[in-house]
Amino acid sequence: MNLVFRLMAVIIGAMWRPRLGMGDASALNFRVWPLDLDFNMHMTNSRYLSLMDLGRTDLILRAGVWPVMRREKLGVVLAGAAMRFRRPLSPFARFSLATRLFGCDERWMYVEQIFTGPDGVACSAVMRAAFVKVGRLVPPGPVLEAAMPGFVKLDAPGWVADWAAVEQAFAG
Numbered sequence: 285m286n287l288v289f290r291l292m293a294v295i296i297g298a299m300w301r302p303r304l305g306m307g308d309a310s311a312l313n314f315r316v317w318p319l320d321l322d323f324n325m326h327m328t329n330s331r332y333l334s335l336m337d338l339g340r341t342d343l344i345l346r347a348g349v350w351p352v353m354r355r356e357k358l359g360v361v362l363a364g365a366a367m368r369f370r371r372p373l374s375p376f377a378r379f380s381l382a383t384r385l386f387g388c389d390e391r392w393m394y395v396e397q398i399f400t401g402p403d404g405v406a407c408s409a410v411m412r413a414a415f416v417k418v419g420r421l422v423p424p425g426p427v428l429e430a431a432m433p434g435f436v437k438l439d440a441p442g443w444v445a446d447w448a449a450v451e452q453a454f455a456g
């Protein structure tokens with residue numbers, strides 16, 4: 285995590301912002317700073333990924349998943365990402381990042397993250413993530429149920445199975 289001050293702001297802010305259900309979207313607001321830029325003078329691709337970590341952190345904290353993760357000694361890992369860059373974010377532009385869980389299965393959670401800038405959607409992504417304990421995947425259902433009693437599993441859209449098949453083909 286190379287965004288220490290932004291991370292601290294997200295963690296502290298999560299204490300005062302409203303609690304979220306897992307179907308709710310976390311919304312964070314940022315500005316493009318000079319250290320976020322590449323040689324083309326717009327936000328560099330790698331910065332999007334770093335900021336998405338912050339969006340998922342806010343969602344985990346505000347949905348009440350963090351205490352369960354600590355109690356069960358769980359971590360979260362990413363296993364895949366599908367991203368589409370649409371418009372550049374210029375220096376000093378304000379933008380928002382919306383993060384929401386939009387499905388899960390027996391192994392994975394699928395998280396949608398959308399960056400919106402002054403000219404509309406700048407980047408959209410779907411991340412495949414999992415809870416892990418001692419290097420092994422932990423089914424997400426029981427963890428999410430423990431964090432949010434009454435949690436209803438959100439089935440992942442059909443295209444997610446196609447995505448998993450493509451990734452399996454690359455695993456060789």
